[in-house]
Every structure is written in C-alpha cells, then in structure tokens.
Amino acid sequence: MVQSKRLVLYLLPLTLFVGLTLLLYSELGQDPTLLESQLIGQKIPEFSKPLLMKPDVIITDKDIHGPALLNVWASWCPSCYHEHPFLMKLSAIQGVQIYGINYKDQRADALKYIQDQGNPYQGIIVDENGRLGIDLGVYGAPETFVIDKDNKIVYRHVGVVTEGVWESILKPKLLPAEVTK
C-alpha cells in the first residue's frame, strides 16, 4: 500500500512531462497558414489609428492602397529584430510597399526601435490596445499579411519573413504579374 502510494508520487514528473509534450505536440500539428482562413479573400478590417511617427495624424483602412504587405511588429519581439534587416532590403525593391502595424507596444520603445533599425514602412499604424490585431486574427509578432490592389487579404504569414519565404510564397502572391514574366 505504502509502496504504491510512493509510486504514484514518483510517477508525477512523468505525468507532467507527458502533458507538456502533448501540449507542444498539438501546437506542432497545426499549420498556422490554415488558421483564420476565413479572412482570406476579405477586405482588411476597418480601423482608424494614429501614425507612429506623427501621432496627431490618423490613418484609416481607406488610406491603405494595395498591393502591399502589412507587417505586424513590436519592439518587445525578438524575432522582429531578426526579420527587420530583410524588410529593409524589401522596402528598397520597386513596387513593394510595406505598412507596419506596431502591435501592443510602448511608443517610446517603438520609436527607439525604428531609430536604431531603420524604417522600411510606408506608414506605421499604432495598434496600442491590440484591437486591430484581434480583427486581423493576429496571435503575436511578427506576422505579415499580403493584400491585393482591392485591399483584400490574399495571404497570412506567421513568423519571420526571410529571403526564402519572400521568394517562394510572398512574392508570387504580392506581384503575380512578375512571376509570369
């Protein structure tokens, strides 16, 4: 009896570990590109938000002109630092417009970030309370949306945009004409 009681206690670490593994596994099984797919083909949600660089100017969804990339970033997001240099490169390419959504961030930190890392964005929308992020179905940063000339969402990429992601996924969706050339 005592023996079996002890065994239960000693099985506890294993139980916790199995639980954790299952949790991580459920995460692994998910393909994030399939999530929130109902947004694909829809127009970007309505919003009116201040600009980061000019807080007294309000930007709305009508001011966004596709085709463009909507990049969700924040100064608290380590992967964004990793992603940023490539966004800088992208912004230099003819015909590529990137709008930034500064997601749940402190203004001073966000400005510092742009000051240090450079500004690849056409405009930076301040989404301080994460409201726009919820409408877009954003979980975290970085995420990048491809929108077409009618401001319809074509694609949602979760995670860092790299050279590989750009060439194989985003570029054909953003600039379809060029691919056929």
Place this chain on the structure above:
Amino acid sequence: MIPEIGNLALSFALAIALVQFFVPLVGAATNRWRWILVAGPATIGQFIFVAIAFVSLSWSFYANDFSVQFVASHSYRTLPLAYRLAATWGGHEGALLLWIFMLNVWSLAVTLMSQNLPAITRARVLAILGGLSVGFLSFIIFTSNPFTRVLPNFPLDGADLNPLLQDFGMVIHPPMLYMGYVGFAVAFAFAITALIEGQIDSLWAKWVRPWTLGAWIFLTSGVALGSWWAYYELGWGGWWFWDPVENASFMPWLIGTALLHSLAATEKRGVFKAWTILLSIAAFSFSLLGTFLVRSGVLTSVHAFANDPVRGAFILSFLGIVIGSSLVLFAFRASSVSVSGWFDWFSKELLLLINNLLLTVSAIMILMGTLFPIFAEVFDWGKISVGAPYFNLIFTVLMTPLVFLVGLGPIVNWRQYSKQQLGKQSLLAAIFALILGGITALLQSQQLLTDKLQIFLGVFLVVWLIFLVSQDLLQKSKSHNSFKFKKMPNSFYGMHLAHIGLAFAVLGVVLSSHLSVEENLRVSPNHQVNVAGYDFKFEGVQEFRGSNYDGIRGLFIVSHHGDFVANLQPEKRRYHASGQWMTEAAIDPALSRDLYVALGEQLPEGQDWAVRIYVKPFVRCIWFGALLMALGGLFAVSDRRYRKKLKSQWLGSKDDSTSMEPI
C-alpha cells in the same frame, strides 16, 4: 573536398555512436566482458570523427567556401578571421555541430578521468552519453546538415554573419553556454546508470559532484556573458529581458544550482537521493529544451514550431524519448530506493531542501511564463501576454527568502542546530544589515516609497549575506588555540566565494534597476549636456571604414565637476553585405557606475544628433558577481578530495562528514 570529408566523418561518428550505445549496455546486461570494454575505445573513436567534422566546417569558413550552403548564408569574404571561425556556430546547423562536439569533449573527459569507476558503471555512463549522441547526430545528418552544397551555381560571396553576432562576446558566449548545457549530460548519464543499477549512495554523489560543478561553471559564465553582450551590443543598456532565449539558458542554471546543493546533502548525509536523481534528469532536460528553443526558433515566435515541422517533430520525439524514458525509469526504480538518514526540522538538510524548492519553483514559474503563449492558445484564453512584470515579481518573491537563507545555510549544522545558537550567530549581521539598508534607502530622497523599500530590502540582503559569509570564514578557519589560520578545503572557500558573488549580483540588480538615469537627448557639436552629475561634451562625429562596414564615430568628453573622466566614442556601423545599421555603444566601466553613450540618428536640420546617455550605478556588479560565482565553482572543483583515489575516499568517508566539512 573538405566538406565531403566532414560529411563522411559525421556518418562514421553516427555508426560508432550506435556501437557505443548498444554494445556496452547489452554487454553489461548479459555479462559479456568484451562487449563492456568496447565503451572506452568507441567514445574515443567517436570523438575523433566528430572533431574531424567540426574542423572541416571551420575550415570551410576559413577558406571562404561559399559553395557550402551554411557558409554562404553565415559568412562574407571580408569578415575578419575570428568572426569567420566563430560563424561556424553562428546558425542552427553549425550550432548543433558545436553541441555534438561539446558532448564528445565531455564524453572523452569521462573516459579519461573515470578510471577508478567500476568498469560496468563506467561502460553504462559512456553508453548513455553515446545514446544521446546518436540522437543528435541523426538530427544533424537527416534534418540540418551543415555540409550541404549549393552546386553548380554557388554564390561568389556570402550573405554575411548577422552583425549582432560580430562581436567578441558572441565568439565565446555560445561555446561556454553549450559546455554548460551539455555538461549536465554527464550528471544525467550517471543518474540513469544509478537507476539501472539500483544503487544511489554517497559514493555516487561524490562521482557526480565534480562533473556537475564543471558544467555549472561553464553555464554560469555563459549566461553572464550573454547578459553582458546584450548590455553593450544591443545599445539600449538593458542586461536582461526575460526573453524566451534567455529564459532557456536560465532555467537549466537554476535547476543545476539546485542539483549542486542537493548533491551535497546526498553525499554528506545520504538524504534526498531520489530528488537528486530527479534533478540530474531535470537539469539536462531543461538544457535540451533550452538548446532547441534557442536554435530551432521554437519560441522566438509563438508558432515557430510550425516553421519547420520536420525539425520540430524530430526535436519533440527526441525530447520525448530521452526525457520520457528517463522519467519512466525514475518512477519505477527510484520509488524503491531506501530512505535513510534523519534530520531535525531545523538543520542544514532542511535549509538545503528549502533552497531546492525555491530554485525549482522559480525554474518552473519561468517555464510557465515562457510557454504561456502556447498554453493560452491551446486553451483559448485569449490574447494574454506574459512580460517582464510577471517574471520580475515572481523572481523577487522567490529569491528574497533564498538569499536570506543562503546567509544561514553554511552556519547551520547537519542533523540539527539550536535556534539560540543561530540567533547569537546572526544577530550582529542583522543589525548591520538593517542599519546599512536603512541608510541607503533614506539617502534616495527622490525615489518612490516602493522603490525605497526595494532598495532597503536589496541592501539588507547583501549586507546580511556578506557579513555572515565573512564571519563564517573567519570563525571556521581560526584555530582554537592559536592565532594562526588553518587552511580549509578548497570547496569551503569556493562555496563562500560563490555566495559573495551572489551578494554582488543582487547588489548590482537592485541598485542598477532603481538608481539608473536614462536620458534621450539632442546634442550639438561643441556643446555639453549634464546627466546625473556628469558633463558630456559632444565634439562631433567623423566617418571611418571598417573591414566589412562603414561607420560613423562620435566623440564625447566626459567630466565630473571639471575633472576629466573619459573619452567615449560611440559608433554607428553600416554592414556592407546586409546593409544593416548597428549601434555600438561606448561605455566607461567602473564597479560603482557605468557611463553609457549610444548614438541615435542625425537630426534633419544641422549637425545635431539624438543620443542616449545612461548612468548606471553598480550595474557591473552583476557580472562581477557572476564571475565570482564561476570562480567559486573552480575553487570547489579543484578540491583535493575529488582527486584522491575514490576507493580509499569511500572507505574513509565516515570521518569526512564532521561539521567542519564544507557542504
């Protein structure tokens, strides 16, 4: 040619690792002596081939072989040689190879330094290390091969190493950290062996202690280097961000620290046996988790698991097999380990137990915070984010009693101790700490009450700890009948040095977080600004050229009440390959304060610049403290008793455990 040799060497290493894993284990189970004796030579053989692979990859970087994919994406023709070699571990594949190489270095060390171990035990330990190697070698060969070529159209130049990593701190930080992570594999292998053999005793703990100490020293240095690097390289003066990557290195450190202390109790008193085994497994499990969180990008984004599902699945299966099977073994074998030894409710054992609980709970809370985004997603709790405030609160609450008890731990005897005696011993320390803490807090007239309270608490703990440590050092090394000091064992000094290091680190954390002055300012050439009593005169900027970047360098002349203090030259660099701008802060360091200047942007009109100037009191104490801790570890591991013949030690260990013996 060279990369192909490296590739081939990896395959050979995998073949040998399989032999190293299976043959000795089967041999030990079936009493085949020839099979058992395979373990040593196989370990050496595997080491040689892994070393060949590692050197091949470094050579490819040295020779700028951009036909190798990994080299092309992590190096650049004009990258300085030191960084080119360090780029070997500048990405996932190379870092994994470094990991495997380190594992082999530790295995080799076990082979060469464990001649005193019973042959079967030694063979099992090496076999388990070989088994871990099998997992990692398969991972690198099948999912992350660093030797893959891009042929026939290979790039003429590489994409450059991330400029953030082009730094001395980053050259030595990963090897240190990995030596620490991987070092816990040795304790892990010993723990599994003990479970297989069903024998967990003081002798076992004595074998494991120096290996655990070794790993802990490296990990301590690694974590401190990482924090120091973040401080000066990221250009915003922070030294800890509670980001998943940092947490990944901190959790094994906390568990490793707990393990060091519970090993002491197991060795000296034969208590906490199962717990020590569990911690040995946990320390390595957290290291495994940590390595992969860092290198596979598992947590840099919530969803990064899915970024490369093949790698993610491999990692998870490997973690599942290694940790899962260890815990199964633990559940069924450790539950039958006899419980021996007793201790009074007030004793060194009890304090060590509380120490262990606090450290383990901290590690678990940090794990919860780190994985919280995943929990929140799975259980659909909405978008709740866990940030620095959570970690700071949890950590302060758990560490305050810990630091307080660290002062008492060395004084209190094994088995039992009288409370009156303890009161006498610590009264003076308490009075001193109260006075000094109070004075320091009251001197901060501009601070909020909560800040004052925290400063008071911090200084109180530091003074308390340093006072008690010094008192214990003096009392125990003073001879009873003469004024001459007697020499205590090295591990005694090591313990106290590490505890003083802890005190310094706490001092640095508390004072720098509450007393730092941070200003974003606009400066004009030949004008000066005043920050926290220091005058910073801006002399202007000049352009210069580095080997693989162009730069702008500002000059600030710093003075204090008219006395010259330092010339500070912060830089901004634009790296050629990536076009990325980097901020190189200039720092004038001193133990009592750092002066920190980082260049921002040139302002549109005129010659003015936006700059960030920080004055950070005592921030350096954090890393100085960590250095003392690592040094303390070195002292402890150099203790004579680990070098004495273990067998004779075992026979004579009864008279070892007097109250004078350090834990």
